[in-house]
Amino acid sequence: MIAPLLVCAWLADTEVGPEAAPPPPEMVEGAPAPPTAAGTRPHAIHVRPGIEAFGQYALRWTNDGQDTRWFHQFDAPRVHASLEGDFDNARARVVLEGVRSTGEGSLVGVAGDSVVLRLREAFAAYRFDFGLEGAAGIVPTFTVPELDGTWMLRVVSASTLEVSGLGTPADLGATARYTLPKKLGWVGLGAYNGEGYARRELNRGKTLEGAAEVHPLATVGVLPLAIFASYTYGSSGVDSARADRLTAGVLWQGKKLRAGALLTYGWGVGPDGQRNAVVLDSFLRVDPIGPLVFGARASSWLRNATTGDSVTTFTVSAGVKIAAPLEVHIIGARSIPSSTARDAVPGSDFTETRLATRIVF
Amino acid sequence: MRAHCLLLLLASSSLVACDAREDDARETEVVTAMTNADEPAIRTRPRLSAGKYARMSSAPFSFFRGSLALYVSDWRLSRFGISHSRFGGDGPLVPSMGDPHFENFGTLQAEDGSLGLEPNDFDAADVAPYLWDVRRLATSLALVARIGNVESEAARAETRASARAIARSVAEGYVDGIARRERGEALPRVESGEGNAILEDLFRRARRDAAGRTELESFAVLEGGAHRFRRGVLDPADPSQALLELPTFARAALPAALEAYRPSLVVRYPPGYFRVLDAVREVGSGVSSFARLRILVLVEGPTAAPEDDVIVELKELADANLGPFAPPGVFYGSVKERIRRTTTTAWARPDGDPRWGVTSYFGFPAQVRTEADGQKTLRVSRVEGAAGTPMALQGLGRVLGRILARIHGASLADAGRIGDAFAADPQGFADEQAEVADAYAAVLEADAARFARARTRLGSLLGMAPEDHRSPDLLDLLSESP
Numbered sequence: 098m099i100a101p102l103l104v105c106a107w108l109a110d111t112e113v114g115p116e117a118a119p120p121p122p123e124m125v126e127g128a129p130a131p132p133t134a135a136g137t138r139p140h141a142i143h144v145r146p147g148i149e150a151f152g153q154y155a156l157r158w159t160n161d162g163q164d165t166r167w168f169h170q171f172d173a174p175r176v177h178a179s180l181e182g183d184f185d186n187a188r189a190r191v192v193l194e195g196v197r198s199t200g201e202g203s204l205v206g207v208a209g210d211s212v213v214l215r216l217r218e219a220f221a222a223y224r225f226d227f228g229l230e231g232a233a234g235i236v237p238t239f240t241v242p243e244l245d246g247t248w249m250l251r252v253v254s255a256s257t258l259e260v261s262g263l264g265t266p267a268d269l270g271a272t273a274r275y276t277l278p279k280k281l282g283w284v285g286l287g288a289y290n291g292e293g294y295a296r297r298e299l300n301r302g303k304t305l306e307g308a309a310e311v312h313p314l315a316t317v318g319v320l321p322l323a324i325f326a327s328y329t330y331g332s333s334g335v336d337s338a339r340a341d342r343l344t345a346g347v348l349w350q351g352k353k354l355r356a357g358a359l360l361t362y363g364w365g366v367g368p369d370g371q372r373n374a375v376v377l378d379s380f381l382r383v384d385p386i387g388p389l390v391f392g393a394r395a396s397s398w399l400r401n402a403t404t405g406d407s408v409t410t411f412t413v414s415a416g417v418k419i420a421a422p423l424e425v426h427i428i429g430a431r432s433i434p435s436s437t438a439r440d441a442v443p444g445s446d447f448t449e450t451r452l453a454t455r456i457v458f
Numbered sequence: 459m460r461a462h463c464l465l466l467l468l469a470s471s472s473l474v475a476c477d478a479r480e481d482d483a484r485e486t487e488v489v490t491a492m493t494n495a496d497e498p499a500i501r502t503r504p505r506l507s508a509g510k511y512a513r514m515s516s517a518p519f520s521f522f523r524g525s526l527a528l529y530v531s532d533w534r535l536s537r538f539g540i541s542h543s544r545f546g547g548d549g550p551l552v553p554s555m556g557d558p559h560f561e562n563f564g565t566l567q568a569e570d571g572s573l574g575l576e577p578n579d580f581d582a583a584d585v586a587p588y589l590w591d592v593r594r595l596a597t598s599l600a601l602v603a604r605i606g607n608v609e610s611e612a613a614r615a616e617t618r619a620s621a622r623a624i625a626r627s628v629a630e631g632y633v634d635g636i637a638r639r640e641r642g643e644a645l646p647r648v649e650s651g652e653g654n655a656i657l658e659d660l661f662r663r664a665r666r667d668a669a670g671r672t673e674l675e676s677f678a679v680l681e682g683g684a685h686r687f688r689r690g691v692l693d694p695a696d697p698s699q700a701l702l703e704l705p706t707f708a709r710a711a712l713p714a715a716l717e718a719y720r721p722s723l724v725v726r727y728p729p730g731y732f733r734v735l736d737a738v739r740e741v742g743s744g745v746s747s748f749a750r751l752r753i754l755v756l757v758e759g760p761t762a763a764p765e766d767d768v769i770v771e772l773k774e775l776a777d778a779n780l781g782p783f784a785p786p787g788v789f790y791g792s793v794k795e796r797i798r799r800t801t802t803t804a805w806a807r808p809d810g811d812p813r814w815g816v817t818s819y820f821g822f823p824a825q826v827r828t829e830a831d832g833q834k835t836l837r838v839s840r841v842e843g844a845a846g847t848p849m850a851l852q853g854l855g856r857v858l859g860r861i862l863a864r865i866h867g868a869s870l871a872d873a874g875r876i877g878d879a880f881a882a883d884p885q886g887f888a889d890e891q892a893e894v895a896d897a898y899a900a901v902l903e904a905d906a907a908r909f910a911r912a913r914t915r916l917g918s919l920l921g922m923a924p925e926d927h928r929s930p931d932l933l934d935l936l937s938e939s940p
Contacts, residue, residue, distance in 0.1 A: 160766070161549025201782035201784075401535075440589075
């Protein structure tokens with residue numbers, strides 16, 4: 098997987114002219130190299146740390162048909178710490194994320210059920226001057242980050258594609274992304290293990306993702322309008338259960354208004370390779386005046402495209418930017434399952450209110 | 459040069475494109491559900507996991523016992539209508555056995571020596587919708603009806619034809635039990651066969667072996683006035699079951715584990731009662747928990763005399779892995795608390811097995827229980843002759859359904875909520891459960907064959923690879939050493 102990237106980098110290196118900066122000292126005469134070279138090279142000064150963290154209080158009322166139960170808790174749904182370095186056209190990024198050491202419903206975890214750190218992204222990338230960037234490692238995929246990045250309100254809710262398990266924001270693999278000239282968008286191709294970034298590879302098949310974001314009116318000054326489409330040809334599990342996804346939609350990526358309406362069709366859901374699922378997702382973010390931010394999202398996840406087994410969710414939020422890096426949002430959400438989904442996933446019929454903060458450095 | 463780079467990337471991508479995907483999607487689904495759930499065990503204890511899968515491949519009911527993860531997956535995906543109901547599949551949430559089935563019930567001997575029919579496996583006990591248990595239990599009876607009577611095709615044809623009625627009997631017993639709990643009646647402990655051929659056979663054998671303390675003879679030998687466990691394969695007909703030498707460090711940790719376990723018991727035993735006389739690693743027991751650590755411990759008992767020595771089994775515990783059934787997704791503070799609370803709730807009397815408690819062993823949560831031949835489990839292999847008639851199975855179904863109602867209805871408030879769910883149409887409720895369970899049992903019978911086929915195709919670990927670097931001590935403890 099990394100080989101093509103290395104070859105590309107080597108080929109690119111042969112094009113570097115005599116005016117390029119001299120390489121840093123890599124070979125030390127008469128001494129062994131350090132056990133890990135991280136932080137020992139002169140260009141380590143180009144590494145920048147970063148933080149993104151969400152903190153929230155959530156109060157949820159769950160309806161099981163007869164009773165309504167409530168539960169409330171403080172949580173830190175996202176804790177990301179990043180290091181990013183770039184030098185010449187090379188770039189590296191490592192993102193650590195905090196997660197519970199067990200899944201929900203589990204009692205056996207690490208030191209109780211501590212929040213532990215794991216890798217969310219860890220990749221090396223090389224950007225050619227003509228607009229192509231290749232990356233390898235634990236890389237962001239194209240589709241989920243596109244939805245999150247357009248809405249820019251991940252603190253309010255994750256994309257329905259991610260919540261449904263039909264998409265993952267990162268995976269082990271390699272990507273190539275070509276940025277079109279004249280701000281027309283980008284096209285990308287990725288090859289991944291296909292099990293997501295939290296699991297190791299389980300089968301010989303690899304998952305391929307092709308994606309494109311096109312701004313058709315960029316040349317006439319309407320830059321925010323974008324059309325996005327992606328197709329994932331994938332498999333998951335030891336027996337290569339089908340996991341193909343087609344996503345297409347329209348986006349608006351403005352400074353005051355950001356919105357999207359997308360449809361995802363999935364062939365294969367979890368272990369059931371014959372089941373098809375559909376996600377309809379629409380969202381809106383408005384930054385009307387000053388520090389105010391408003392968001393809304395409506396989504397429907399058809400867990401089984403042929404039976405209408407579905408979960409529909411409505412989310413609204415109002416937020417304020419207290420300081421440049423800090424936002425506070427109040428959020429209301431209502432999840433309405435069909436009767437089949439309610440039976441299969443007890444707890445999916447709920448109303449929730451949250452107070453959430455987001456800080457980014 | 460740049461064009462070469464692009465071509466190279468594209469070519470490499472096509473080279474790694476997907477394998478051909480399997481035609482039998484259900485076979486893939488079975489394999490995926492199992493390996494997703496078992497991955498940690500497969501990675502860290504491959505030999506034991508391979509043993510589990512070999513056992514699951516040996517018979518349809520063994521497959522059923524080992525495939526709770528498939529039930530979880532099918533429930534979540536609403537496969538075969540297993541989670542859908544006119545009577546509220548999502549609730550009420552109740553204290554659940556998690557995995558109630560025909561072979562998870564048997565006799566337990568209380569402190570006064572009396573025997574009672576009780577649930578005897580709480581590995582998956584948690585909080586779940588009431589229908590979760592009802593359908594799992596009804597399905598198991600329908601499956602027994604389909605595959606029992608191994609010796610007689612004619613008898614098997616008869617029970618197969620009655621599978622739906624047999625599954626229905628579980629729901630009937632459950633409805634009756636919940637109604638009685640709603641009225642505030644106690645559902646008494648089942649202490650005899652009550653004329654049912656299956657239960658008569660169970661209690662007869664249990665009383666015989668309880669009186670003879672035959673486990674001391676089965677598992678141990680008397681040498682120089684003291685009992686000592688046998689080592690090796692005890693039954694040549696089943697070489698997968700064996701008692702193995704326990705590593706010294708593992709033996710040394712037992713007294714502390716047993717001392718920590720003593721306070722979890724409802725009966726107060728003196729410290730000397732659990733003085734360790736001998737201990738062995740037990741392999742090849744169970745199906746679902748085949749890969750878990752099990753140790754048989756011979757302890758002193760009431761006196762120093764060898765006749766009243768007692769054998770207890772220490773078994774590693776793990777998560778129930780049913781949920782989450784929100785809110786809040788976790789209903790107990792620890793695995794040990796989950797087991798301790800569900801056992802005392804489930805049994806008709808708190809000392810159902812007075813030596814059933816919990817402890818920690820090398821950081822593993824563990825359960826300790828009596829290992830005695832008088833504690834017999836219902837077995838599909840005994841469903842033959844008089845114990846293999848539709849009437850016997852229906853009678854048993856009603857009894858087990860009532861026991862389940864007793865567990866779910868331990869709180870009168872819960873009993874009321876459950877009763878409300880089907881009060882308008884109890885007959886329709888029983889019909890629905892019978893229909894779903896019978897249909898699902900047919901799927902599982904075919905799934906057992908799919909699983910065996912997949913194991914042949916993918917290998918003993920279903921295509922998953924073990925971890926390269928594992929702790930030597932853990933390997934010794936689990937008898938996984940090369």
